[in-house]
Amino acid sequence: SKGGYRHYMLKEIHEQPYAVSMTLSSLSENIEYIDSVVKLIAKADRVIITGAGTSFHAGYIAALLLNRYADIFVLPIISSEAMWWMNSVGEKDIVIAISQSGETIDTLKAVREARRRGALTIAISNVLDSTIPRESDIALYTNAGPEIGVAATKTFTAQVVLLSYLAINVARYRNTLRESEAIEYINSLKNLPTQIRNVLNIYEARIASIANEIRDKQNAFFLGRGLGLPLSMEGALKLKEIAYIHAEAYPAGESKHGPIALVEEGFPTIFTIASSVEGELIRSNIEEMKARGSMTIAVYPKNLEDIEKLVRISIKMPIANDFTVGALYIVPHQLLAYYTSVKRGFDPDKPRNLAKTVTVF
Ligand code: F6R
Numbered sequence: 001s002k003g004g005y006r007h008y009m010l011k012e013i014h015e016q017p018y019a020v021s022m023t024l025s026s027l028s029e030n031i032e033y034i035d036s037v038v039k040l041i042a043k044a045d046r047v048i049i050t051g052a053g054t055s056f057h058a059g060y061i062a063a064l065l066l067n068r069y070a071d072i073f074v075l076p077i078i079s080s081e082a083m084w085w086m087n088s089v090g091e092k093d094i095v096i097a098i099s100q101s102g103e104t105i106d107t108l109k110a111v112r113e114a115r116r117r118g119a120l121t122i123a124i125s126n127v128l129d130s131t132i133p134r135e136s137d138i139a140l141y142t143n144a145g146p147e148i149g150v151a152a153t154k155t156f157t158a159q160v161v162l163l164s165y166l167a168i169n170v171a172r173y174r175n176t177l178r179e180s181e182a183i184e185y186i187n188s189l190k191n192l193p194t195q196i197r198n199v200l201n202i203y204e205a206r207i208a209s210i211a212n213e214i215r216d217k218q219n220a221f222f223l224g225r226g227l228g229l230p231l232s233m234e235g236a237l238k239l240k241e242i243a244y245i246h247a248e249a250y251p252a253g254e255s256k257h258g259p260i261a262l263v264e265e266g267f268p269t270i271f272t273i274a275s276s277v278e279g280e281l282i283r284s285n286i287e288e289m290k291a292r293g294s295m296t297i298a299v300y301p302k303n304l305e306d307i308e309k310l311v312r313i314s315i316k317m318p319i320a321n322d323f324t325v326g327a328l329y330i331v332p333h334q335l336l337a338y339y340t341s342v343k344r345g346f347d348p349d350k351p352r353n354l355a356k357t358v359t360v361f
Pocket of ligand 1: 055098100101151152241357
């Protein structure tokens with residue numbers, strides 16, 4: 001049942017604090033097994049992370065975290081493209097396949113190819129004993145509870161939390177992260193359910209009113225750098241799939257190499273800034289868009305006070321670290337897509353042309 005919510009998607013957005021706590025408790029219940037998986041990843045020569053759609057975006061975040069904190073070479077690659085990148089994959093490599101349903105054919109094929117080449121395969125799924133976990137060497141589950149809405153929401157945050165937990169511990173094991181820092185980051189994951197609940201409480205009404213500003217737009221750019229990029233990709237995907245607005249995510253620095261030609265008076269550009277380092281780099285990109293009359297919106301940490309004066313609509317977020325920012329800063333994007341869809345008169349639970357599980361390629 002929808003538990004009093006108008007749509008499953010909204011219910012599942014609100015279930016995220018609970019989903020995250022379920023993911024965290026299942027990780028601590030299986031701590032020895034998780035530890036053995038951490039050690040395997042820590043010893044890998046190279047890691048490929050693959051998935052489709054929203055699962056790929058969670059994988060992209062994990063790839064950035066493993067690169068940055070654990071000093072491992074990680075390639076994030078969309079599963080339907082993975083076959084073109086497998087030529088040199090071998091026994092010392094690990095392929096992590098992420099799939100909420102565990103049934104996406106493109107991701108399954110990537111797993112089969114990786115195994116054929118001798119790589120160790122790790123599946124991350126929300127559905128117990130689905131095909132991808134069954135065919136992989138190792139299976140980890142997000143345990144976020146069943147997701148009914150076609151647009152993935154709570155399973156994304158659960159994936160990001162599980163992957164963040166792995167990345168912190170891989171870094172700890174490789175001594176690229178101090179023990180005290182690792183403990184701090186793990187504790188910050190434990191605070192996420194409360195933080196997500198606060199974000200939902202504080203922003204829902206405001207995001208619903210921002211949806212009024214973009215409901216009649218035909219296009220939008222979602223721009224970010226670093227961790228802000230996969231969050232932009234996920235925000236754009238959500239807006240496309242349920243609100244049917246053409247939304248394109250781009251690395252903010254790349255936007256001036258072509259896409260900016262489309263920007264005219266009122267064209268929405270939505271910037272996602274995950275940290276102050278990203279903020280420093282992105283200011284000039286915001287200025288460029290502003291100079292062309294773009295309707296600029298920014299999702300950013302509240303300590304970057306000057307961003308408020310720079311943009312038309314500012315969504316000031318609680319300050320997060322690299323391991324919590326994914327699960328936290330995606331919430332306004334999910335709400336924006338949801339309310340824009342509803343205000344445009346669509347049913348976000350029944351996006352046209354889409355199925356929850358994609359078993360054809
Ligand atoms: C987006 C969405 C799809 C899925 C994709 C992968 O909201 O639902 O893009 O993320 O089809 O599905 P799974 O994770 O089941 O492999």
